[in-house]
Amino acid sequence: MNFGLERIHFLLSKLENPHLRLSVIHVGGTNGKGSVTAYIDSILIKAGYKTGRYNSPHLLEPRDSIRINGIPINKESYQRVRNRVETVNSESDIRATSFELLTAVALCCFDAEKVSIAVIEVGLGGAKDATNVFPSPLMSIITAIGMDHMEILGETIDLIVKEKAGILKPNGKAIFAPQIPAVQQILVDCAINIECDEFIIVNAATWVNGNVRMYLDGCYFDFHIPLLGDFQLENVAAAITAILSIRKHVSEFASITYTHIKEGVRDTKWPGRLEWIDVSSVLGGSHQRILVDGAHNMLAASALRSFIDKEFDGIKPIHWIIGMKDGRDIPAMLRLLLKSHDSVYAVIFSDVEDMAWIHPCNPDLIVDSAKGIHTDMFAESSVNLTAALQNATTRSKNDAGMMVLCGSLYLVADLYRLLKLEA
Template sequence: MNFGLERIQSLLEALGRPDERTQIVHVAGTNGKGSVCAYISSVLRTCGYTVGRFNSPHLLEPRDSINVNGQAISQQMYDEAFSHVALLNKTGAIGASSFECLVGAAFYVFDKARLDFVVLEVGLGGLLDATNAIRHPVMTVITAIGMDHAHILGHTIEEIATAKAGIMKSGCPVVIAPQDSETVLKTLVEHAKTTDSPYQLVQPAQFITPGLCKLEFDQLKYTYGIRLCGDYQRMNSATAVTALDWLCRLGLIQMTPEQLAAGMKDTRWPGRLEWITSKENPLIMEKYGLDKILVDGAHNAPATMALRKYIDSLKKEKVIWIIAATAGKDIHDMMDGLIEPNDIVFAVNFTQPAGMPWIQSTEPSEIAKANKSKTVACLGLEEALEKAASACGNEDIVVLCGSLYLVADLYRILPQKN
């Protein structure tokens, strides 16, 4: 990968700087970026604003990355945008990468839609990521940071935090999520001070009951329900609420506590601690004999720790795992964090994601070698689902995880919820 902002800057200039005709909330971090973007977008739409959202990587197909008012853009719009950007790239001899063209295409779409806000997720890192070509965001947000993509971003947590902090802009408010590492928090705060960025540290929300949160700011108290599972949603949801409350205090949006609660409750983010049940998707029972399956895209150490913590909170005998992983990930660390001696693992490949030739799936045999418990290398996901059903007792749970690309494969063979 050839990082740098020169090409994407040239591309945005050729497009007429569409990024400067909307209000952008820019979000970086290791984990939680997607759900924070989803929360913020949902609440803004509930408040009556038109909203574009950019997330990467895509889930099912490349156009999924570009979302307008809660819906992925059509294939026709995606093709139009990409063709226009590709022509500018060629005639201007810019040499933009496929991801840079995707970012350009997103801003082309957002500009045509004349949106009030764009919620923009960083692709990788922050400082040199193509999304960081924007010059005037109205707010930046840094979610939880952990060790991931170390071969690109740096081999220490401080280096990774510094790369993520690179989206901060002078005078632009930055919301900093709770961090597991004091070193990370110190690095982020120091960077905010150095760049003269007003900052606010997020306090985790409290669970009143499972799925019902409370967060207070001075004299204002927000109470809101969330669909998304996991204790870390106390942090993710609070990060989004803190950002929204600050946007409101700055006079950039008008929002009531009731609108915030409605938007938070309405937020969905597929593939993150998501239960797929036979009641909603009968095919998993009819074809595979499974009553339910827990789906999570956990693919790095902090995410796998959060997944294991959630699983440990459930009543079960053992866990039946269906796991795939992107080549280059530390499979041993993943297995050590997830698998208990009594568990069973079915290892699979995932389908090569469209437009991302640099992504490769780890061979199931390699996953099997990394695991001390019983592991079976399967020829494909459907075989793994069948074997998982056969191995699953009444008190067991089935968990599919390790990569969002594997999650996407599951969604392709199951009917999707509205």
């Protein structure tokens, strides 16, 4: 993959610089970027603003990365803008990458739709990511940072944090979600060195009687979040802190109320992340739920296992359906996920549209790694996702266990397609 900002800047200049006409909240980090953008988007929609949201990777098809008021842009509009961007790219011999093309399409769509605000998720890294084209975003947010994409971002946490901190801007405002101390200090140093006007270190919210509580403006604020997992306490806190900051500093957003915040958070949707899905339709009518999570790195795998242990006391055997991207540290991730009484069904995911560089790992590697961690573990390669679901269902009914599908968002997408679900 060829990173850098030269091509995207050249492409956008030929498209009349749509990014310079947008008010932007820019969200980077390792995990939690998507849910933070989803919370912010939902709150702003409740407050009556017209929003654009750009997330990556897409779930089912590239256009679901681009949303207006929370809804994927329609096929006709997407294709019309896509054709224009590709024509400019070809005629000017820019040779933009597929992600740069999609980013340009998103920014052109948001400009054409005259959105009040665009919420933009970083694709990979930060400093050299194609989304890092905004000279003065309203807010830069950095979510939890961990070791991921080391072959691109660097082999040390120091290098990775500095790359992700590349979205910070001089005289800009920044929100840092809760981090481990070493990461937090690097972020603070980066913010000071680049002369950010303001940076806020967020404290996670807390659980109180099944709801979430934050201390805001001198009093406690309780609300419900629909997304699962303790890590959402950090994500929702970062999102709300960002909303309150732009409400304070940008007069256009002064009308946002706590009711908008509460209702926006309550109605947030972020598919494929700690989501319970009914898979009965592919099991001959046999009612069965599966926990689905796109967990694809160490930080996410640890959070998934923690959620399972907290919710189910670590007693139930877990029957895992796992597919991973080639290049992942499979043994390390499986050591976080698996226990000796679990079982594993390894699968491959489908080709990913517009991402020819993404390849699934050989499922036999997952099987061998699982058996190497627990010698008594049942693990097999499945011919396809349907077979994996059927076999895992049979085993879960025999021992009252539960099923979990994880390892890659691209595998989650295959399940969505199989069940004919929408993104």
